Amino acid sequence: MLTDRGHNLELISSTLSSYTHHICLQAQSNLLDEAKGAEDSLLNIFNTAYNKQFKNLNRIHENFPGIDWREGDDGIGLQVTTSCNWPKIAKTIDTIIDNKVSTNKEIWFLFISATRYKPQKSNYRDHTIKSIAIPDFLAKISSLTDSEITTIKNEVRLKLSAWFPRTNEQPTSSYIRSSYFTPNNEPSDFITHHNFWSSLDDQSTVGSTVLKQIEQFAIHYAQLPLLARRVIAKTVQHASQPRWPYWKIELSLQELELYLSDSEKSSFDNILTLLENKDLACLTPKNHQHVECGEEIHITYDNYLTLNWRMNEPDYDMFSALKSYYLENLSEEKLFHAFEFCDFRDIS
Numbered sequence: 001m002l003t004d005r006g007h008n009l010e011l012i013s014s015t016l017s018s019y020t021h022h023i024c025l026q027a028q029s030n031l032l033d034e035a036k037g038a039e040d041s042l043l044n045i046f047n048t049a050y051n052k053q054f055k056n057l058n059r060i061h062e063n064f065p066g067i068d069w070r071e072g073d074d075g076i077g078l079q080v081t082t083s084c085n086w087p088k089i090a091k092t093i094d095t096i097i098d099n100k101v102s103t104n105k106e107i108w109f110l111f112i113s114a115t116r117y118k119p120q121k122s123n124y125r126d127h128t129i130k131s132i133a134i135p136d137f138l139a140k141i142s143s144l145t146d147s148e149i150t151t152i153k154n155e156v157r158l159k160l161s162a163w164f165p166r167t168n169e170q171p172t173s174s175y176i177r178s179s180y181f182t183p184n185n186e187p188s189d190f191i192t193h194h195n196f197w198s199s200l201d202d203q204s205t206v207g208s209t210v211l212k213q214i215e216q217f218a219i220h221y222a223q224l225p226l227l228a229r230r231v232i233a234k235t236v237q238h239a240s241q242p243r244w245p246y247w248k249i250e251l252s253l254q255e256l257e258l259y260l261s262d263s264e265k266s267s268f269d270n271i272l273t274l275l276e277n278k279d280l281a282c283l284t285p286k287n288h289q290h291v292e293c294g295e296e297i298h299i300t301y302d303n304y305l306t307l308n309w310r311m312n313e314p315d316y317d318m319f320s321a322l323k324s325y326y327l328e329n330l331s332e333e334k335l336f337h338a339f340e341f342c343d344f345r346d347i348s
Helices: 002-028 032-036 043-050 086-098 134-142 146-159 188-193 203-221 226-238 253-259 262-266 268-277 318-329 332-341
Strands: 054-056 069-071 077-081 106-111 127-133 249-252 281-293 296-307
Touching: 002 134, 002 146, 002 226, 043 054, 043 134, 043 146, 077 086, 086 106, 086 127, 127 134, 134 146, 134 332, 188 203, 188 318, 203 318, 226 249, 226 253, 226 262, 226 268, 226 296, 226 318, 226 332, 249 253, 249 318, 253 296, 262 268, 268 281, 318 332
Parallel strands: 077 106, 106 127
Antiparallel strands: 054 069, 069 077, 249 296, 281 296
């Protein structure tokens, strides 16, 4: 069930985010013992997420040179660190080479940081570099199967219990997942699907323009709490298929309520206010009817949650364009995932 999956992911995300903040504060205060503890705390979680069999080398040899984890006797080496900078990467690889540490030529870095970090180079001294920050870690976890996510949730509860939510209630406005993911390249398939190539005078600028539009939407949309994004994801999923690019995604509250969890229902008024303030949605009365009650006439209507994020040049509604593209080229599950976790990397 998406509800169970989403709840487990939220527990994992909330815990890892709180733990990351704690470790970074400790590192800033030069309390390195706390930061070193991440090597043990995150090992099994990371192995499950990335389908690896890393072992903590510092358990075998204290202050192992260069790397903290390694697969086998000469496999991938990994450094766990709070230092997101090129000197740290270069120093790590220099240490590996100087001490003749047995690894292959691929070195991973797990940055205990809430901000993604892209190294200035992908190679150094004939070693390939792979950078993984906590937002990347969480995105990888969100792509796993339900059973794998449950396994990770249980491991997170065991190893990071001090930061694990104490109640069964899912956080609402108190936690906002700020990470987002957009296409790596200009979305030519997306543009072709919507016939946008001729929408601008200079066709060569269409790709970069549409990519920027998606990025701007993702940045704004990512500021919503997960609970609000889940309500939008369910609205997009169950609304009718858009007929044209300006089509408004909307769903009656009567139907939407059937898909909401208890926590989403209890927080719906706050979620609606937030969506209206963010200019992402509004409540629209439709199907007006005049009902006679004796000598008085009452007007009744159905309320619809209407989503709206209008783009200009090219002109289209982002919600409609994304739903149409995902259902035509990908899947409903990926559509839901995209809006739930602000992850639009599948767009090409």
